[in-house]
Amino acid sequence: MNPRGGRYPPPGMGGGGGGRGGGNMYPNPNANPNFQQRNPQQQYVQRNPMNHQQQHQQQHYQNQQQITQQQQWLRRSQQLAASDSSIDEVEKTVQSEALDQSSQDWKARLNIPAPDTRYRTEDVTATKGNEFEDYFLKRELLMGIYEKGFERPSPIQEESIPIALTGSDILARAKNGTGKTAAFCIPALEKIDQDVNAIQVVILVPTRELALQTSQICKELGKHLNIEVMVTTGGTSLKDDIMRLYQPVHLLVGTPGRILDLARKGICVLKDCSMLIMDEADKLLSPEFQPSIVQLIRFLPANRQILMFSATFPVTVKDFKDRFLQKPYVINLMDELTLKGITQFYAFVEERQKLHCLNTLFSKLQINQSIIFCNSVNRVELLAKKITELGYSCFYIHAKMLQDHRNRVFHDFRNGACRNLVCTDLFTRGIDIQAVNVVINFDFPKNSETYLHRVGRSGRFGHLGLAVNLITFEDRFNLYRIEQELGTEIKQIPPHIDQAIYCQ
Numbered sequence: 001m002n003p004r005g006g007r008y009p010p011p012g013m014g015g016g017g018g019g020r021g022g023g024n025m026y027p028n029p030n031a032n033p034n035f036q037q038r039n040p041q042q043q044y045v046q047r048n049p050m051n052h053q054q055q056h057q058q059q060h061y062q063n064q065q066q067i068t069q070q071q072q073w074l075r076r077s078q079q080l081a082a083s084d085s086s087i088d089e090v091e092k093t094v095q096s097e098a099l100d101q102s103s104q105d106w107k108a109r110l111n112i113p114a115p116d117t118r119y120r121t122e123d124v125t126a127t128k129g130n131e132f133e134d135y136f137l138k139r140e141l142l143m144g145i146y147e148k149g150f151e152r153p154s155p156i157q158e159e160s161i162p163i164a165l166t167g168s169d170i171l172a173r174a175k176n177g178t179g180k181t182a183a184f185c186i187p188a189l190e191k192i193d194q195d196v197n198a199i200q201v202v203i204l205v206p207t208r209e210l211a212l213q214t215s216q217i218c219k220e221l222g223k224h225l226n227i228e229v230m231v232t233t234g235g236t237s238l239k240d241d242i243m244r245l246y247q248p249v250h251l252l253v254g255t256p257g258r259i260l261d262l263a264r265k266g267i268c269v270l271k272d273c274s275m276l277i278m279d280e281a282d283k284l285l286s287p288e289f290q291p292s293i294v295q296l297i298r299f300l301p302a303n304r305q306i307l308m309f310s311a312t313f314p315v316t317v318k319d320f321k322d323r324f325l326q327k328p329y330v331i332n333l334m335d336e337l338t339l340k341g342i343t344q345f346y347a348f349v350e351e352r353q354k355l356h357c358l359n360t361l362f363s364k365l366q367i368n369q370s371i372i373f374c375n376s377v378n379r380v381e382l383l384a385k386k387i388t389e390l391g392y393s394c395f396y397i398h399a400k401m402l403q404d405h406r407n408r409v410f411h412d413f414r415n416g417a418c419r420n421l422v423c424t425d426l427f428t429r430g431i432d433i434q435a436v437n438v439v440i441n442f443d444f445p446k447n448s449e450t451y452l453h454r455v456g457r458s459g460r461f462g463h464l465g466l467a468v469n470l471i472t473f474e475d476r477f478n479l480y481r482i483e484q485e486l487g488t489e490i491k492q493i494p495p496h497i498d499q500a501i502y503c504q
């Protein structure tokens, strides 16, 4: 194991890259029998981020006013008829009525974060206009959803939450950053019976950092429920996990290898686990993970429900789907593949000019936070060192670092402790850091799935973002192929980039 680590310069390992072989995704919606063309014209419902909350605030305000008026009336009555013995009773009645009213108004008492007023694209605004309340979720779950700052379900949440609640298997495809995590976490939390002491849901993800992020989201959404969430991944103490599993766990999030290990030891009992969720499902079905997944499924009951989510589904997923999913409901919201909010550029460079080019980008771009991808561990370490020498703040992360160090970098970068993060494909999938507005492919990826997931690290939840690709002579065919496969245009970088296209 390589104990190298450090905030700036060095380590890493080519993290394996995203999905496999290009050209396999089915961009044609008609290829999917259950795909229904969304008509943005018809389905688009103008989102006014303030409306919903305002309504409740207004209602709360009205209640408060009523209470104040009642109290004023009481005080006046008290002054006028201080001797009247019935006054106490009147006051009690009025107070209890006011209490009833305000306890009904549960939404007004939530601790809702300030609304995000940034511009959002149709990727998340083109909804049917559903409300989370339409799904008859537990009050405590709704409280967690609203306190997370979610006002209304995104398109993928509208499609998958009601279907998942029916118990049907799902294979769902939706663009990066459009809310797939909550699309499966919400039904999972809803279905868990907190009075039953058993693992009822397992969420599988391909990386440890994504496991931490996902378990955190489950905890936040389930904040008002008594659901025990546990995260388990490689790179941590197995003994600690075993000890933890002696305590109640309802929802287990983790990477396949560790969960399989615990299941085989008989420590992690999955006989009551009626829901298996595979996030980044196509990555979980790559040769690296698929054997573990297949073995893990054997520990689940026969009537389990399987939900598969990703932004990319190569046709290779079909075998697994036919073998393990029962009449799956297929959702495909990707009538186009790339995000509407992301502008993509390339700069044609020689290998030895890359650093100079990056320096120019740093000096010209308005970077809020950036993620810079390299194709190997060594290149990540070297580049991070060079960036630091140039005088820019920089962290790096890759799979060959010690887990504690990885966790610290992830945590600190998420909290904005540093502007730039250099990484391998370890961070290509699922990682959600809202402040990232620029992604740079210092090394161009080899396939379109990896490209799509990498650039999807910016422009989260319909926001604007920028992707810049440094292209060498050797990359030119890959550039062309990936553009074709994704049906997108990657333009040559202009001398000046308008901030309005990636900074709102």
Ligand SMILES: Nc1ncnc2c1ncn2[C@@H]1O[C@H](COP(=O)(O)OP(=O)(O)OP(=O)(O)O)[C@@H](O)[C@H]1O
Pocket (backbone or CB within 6 Å): 149, 150, 151, 152, 153, 154, 157, 174, 175, 176, 177, 178, 179, 180, 181, 182, 310, 311, 429, 430, 431, 432, 434, 456, 460, 461
């Ligand atoms: N209904 C909602 N309202 C507001 N924000 C939301 C909503 N749903 C999700 N988000 C936010 O959108 C961001 C992206 O969500 P998420 O990470 O689940 O996307 P994803 O579809 O899984 O993306 P990826 O394919 O990259 O994994 C998160 O910051 C999340 O908090």
Ligand SMILES: [Mg+2]
Pocket (backbone or CB within 6 Å): 180, 181, 279, 430
């Ligand atoms: Mg995700």
